[in-house]
Amino acid sequence: MNDQLQIEKWEGKAALDISTNENQAWSLLSEFFNLHLWLPGIATCEKVTGSESLPGSVRYCASPANESGEVFWAKEELMGFDPTERSFSYRVIESNMGFGEYVAHFRVLQCTGDGCRLEWSFECEPVVGWTCEGLIGYLDLGLKGMAERLEKATNPDANTTNDKVNYETNGKLDDKANGDTNSKANGVVNSETNCEVNVA
Secondary structure: OOOOOOOOOEEEEEEEEEOOOHHHHHHHHOOHHHHHHOOOOOOEEEEEEOOOOOOOOEEEEEOOOOOOOOOOEEEEEEEEEEOOOOEEEEEEEEEOOOOOOEEEEEEEEEOOOOOEEEEEEEEEOOOOOOOHHHHHHHHHHHHHHHHHHHHHHHOOOOOOOOOOOOEEEEEEEOOOOOOEEEEEEOOOEEEEEEOOOOOO
16 A cells, blocks of 8 residues: 655635725735835845736845844745735745745735725745744734834824724644634734644
């Protein structure tokens, strides 16, 4: 009998509702080469090749140097860009952070009322030095920081993101142990993370 090799895959998603309308949010967050303006922890985002909104374009993103002088970086290729659906997707093609196959999707969705929802999801191979929960947590913090910068840019009178009406994250981890965590912040933010085990 031949043993069948099971390939482990991670999937996760974070979503955040904010008061900024979808057109304002999309016009700023859809700029592929300007991630450093919106995502805390990214000090540099530069064009390597291509042009804005053009699939196949590549960007170089890097963190500030840490105390030991180390910089974490990744090169990412734009795979798809749909202004009608307000969505784009990209993949990591090279990095020093342990990423192998990694594809992410970012969407700006219309919500009831004047606000919008930011949604960031991924599918990837296990990342060296990370857990699925840890990767979802990175998206969690990233979306919160991104939303805060976005709301300050579009509404100078807003000091925090306390007007978010719903915050959620969820992750799915194939063929690996799962875990559930729940947390709240500022009394008005509902945060959830969860992982599931799926075996084919």
